[in-house]
Amino acid sequence: MKKEKKMKLSLPEQELMNSGHLACQGCGATLAMRFALKALGQKTALCIPACCWSVIDGPFPYSSLDVPIFHCAFETAAVSASGLKAGLEMVGDTETTVVAWAGDGGTFDIGIQALSGTAERNDDIMYICYDNEAYMNTGIQRSSATPYGAWTTTTPVKHFKSRPKKDMVAIMAAHYIPYIATASVGYPEDLVRKVKKAKEIKGTKFLHIYAPCPVGWKCRPEDTIKLSRMVVQNAIFPLYEIEDSDKYTLNIKLREKKPINDYLKIQGRFRHLTEKEIAFMQGEVDKKWEKLLKLVNSKQ
Numbered sequence: 001m002k003k004e005k006k007m008k009l010s011l012p013e014q015e016l017m018n019s020g021h022l023a024c025q026g027c028g029a030t031l032a033m034r035f036a037l038k039a040l041g042q043k044t045a046l047c048i049p050a051c052c053w054s055v056i057d058g059p060f061p062y063s064s065l066d067v068p069i070f071h072c073a074f075e076t077a078a079v080s081a082s083g084l085k086a087g088l089e090m091v092g093d094t095e096t097t098v099v100a101w102a103g104d105g106g107t108f109d110i111g112i113q114a115l116s117g118t119a120e121r122n123d124d125i126m127y128i129c130y131d132n133e134a135y136m137n138t139g140i141q142r143s144s145a146t147p148y149g150a151w152t153t154t155t156p157v158k159h160f161k162s163r164p165k166k167d168m169v170a171i172m173a174a175h176y177i178p179y180i181a182t183a184s185v186g187y188p189e190d191l192v193r194k195v196k197k198a199k200e201i202k203g204t205k206f207l208h209i210y211a212p213c214p215v216g217w218k219c220r221p222e223d224t225i226k227l228s229r230m231v232v233q234n235a236i237f238p239l240y241e242i243e244d245s246d247k248y249t250l251n252i253k254l255r256e257k258k259p260i261n262d263y264l265k266i267q268g269r270f271r272h273l274t275e276k277e278i279a280f281m282q283g284e285v286d287k288k289w290e291k292l293l294k295l296v297n298s299k300q
């Protein structure tokens with residue numbers, strides 16, 4: 001008799017995110033939440049500022065999440081989480097993991113002051129930024145996380161974004177916090193491992209998750225995972241960790257770094273770019289990659 005092949009689950013089985021949420025098809029931010037909650041578990045409280053995720057969850061009293069959510073003002077994710085953590089401790093709850101869950105606009109731009117304060121104090125919270133590279137909830141406006149060359153409604157084709165994406169991870173590293181990591185929804189095991197690791201560390205933890213938005217990127221919903229893997233393989237978004245502010249670890253090593261063309265080609269937001277502009281972007285990716293490799297190798 002033929003032996004039955006058994007598949008082994010590589011992610012925790014527990015689901016704290018249910019069907020019935022309000023996200024668009026192929027939403028990377030939604031996958032990010034599902035995977036993060038698998039790692040965080042039931043004893044979690046979320047602070048979510050204005051962003052797609054303040055809608056995705058569903059209208060009160062309904063919620064697609066099985067953990068409590070505190071909906072806070074746009075600029076206050078980090079500091080609301082700090083306050084919530086302090087309040088829980090006052091009533092004797094030292095176990096709940098408090099997570100600030102914000103978009104790139106709420107992190108790189110409008111919430112950066114509150115985040116900087118929380119990180120400087122090393123408050124015991126986890127901050128997770130899901131990065132869809134624009135203000136999506138309000139209609140695809142440019143943020144400082146929008147990459148060079150991208151179309152958005154405030155950087156229309158002839159005036160595409162001409163500034164590079166802000167290096168938020170470097171800014172967080174300058175705060176000397178105990179744990180920083182990048183993650184991608186295309187590498188869920190890596191993402192879950194990092195959230196689990198962050199959960200066990202005291203102090204401010206910062207995770208930066210790459211999360212495609214088919215609506216804002218003008219790409220096919222079924223390409224979300226493909227893009228989330230390509231962006232790591234071409235080193236636009238390398239997966240790495242920074243522990244105690246200076247120990248760099250590269251999590252996905254690249255035997256062959258892929259060119260960025262194929263990644264750009266399947267996203268309408270980059271359709272207008274000329275070969276010259278793409279060559280310039282490739283050069284910038286190469287420079288950043290070399291810089292990261294130096295950091296990884298010098299801090300081992």
Ligand SMILES: Cc1ncc(C[n+]2csc(CCOP(=O)(O)OP(=O)(O)O)c2C)c(N)n1
Pocket residue numbers: 029050051052053074075102103104105106107132134135136137138143
């Ligand atoms: C103080 C303040 N300014 C502006 C807004 C309007 N607003 C709500 S959500 C949002 C965009 C959020 O972008 P991001 O943080 O990247 O999350 P995403 O929508 O992309 O998920 C904006 C501008 C607001 N709610 N409060």
Ligand code: SF4
Pocket residue numbers: 022023024025026027028029030052056132136137212213214215216
């Ligand atoms: S607009 Fe983008 S980020 Fe927002 S729910 Fe839709 S796919 Fe997700």
Ligand SMILES: [Mg+2]
Pocket residue numbers: 103104105131132133134135136
């Ligand atoms: Mg965004």
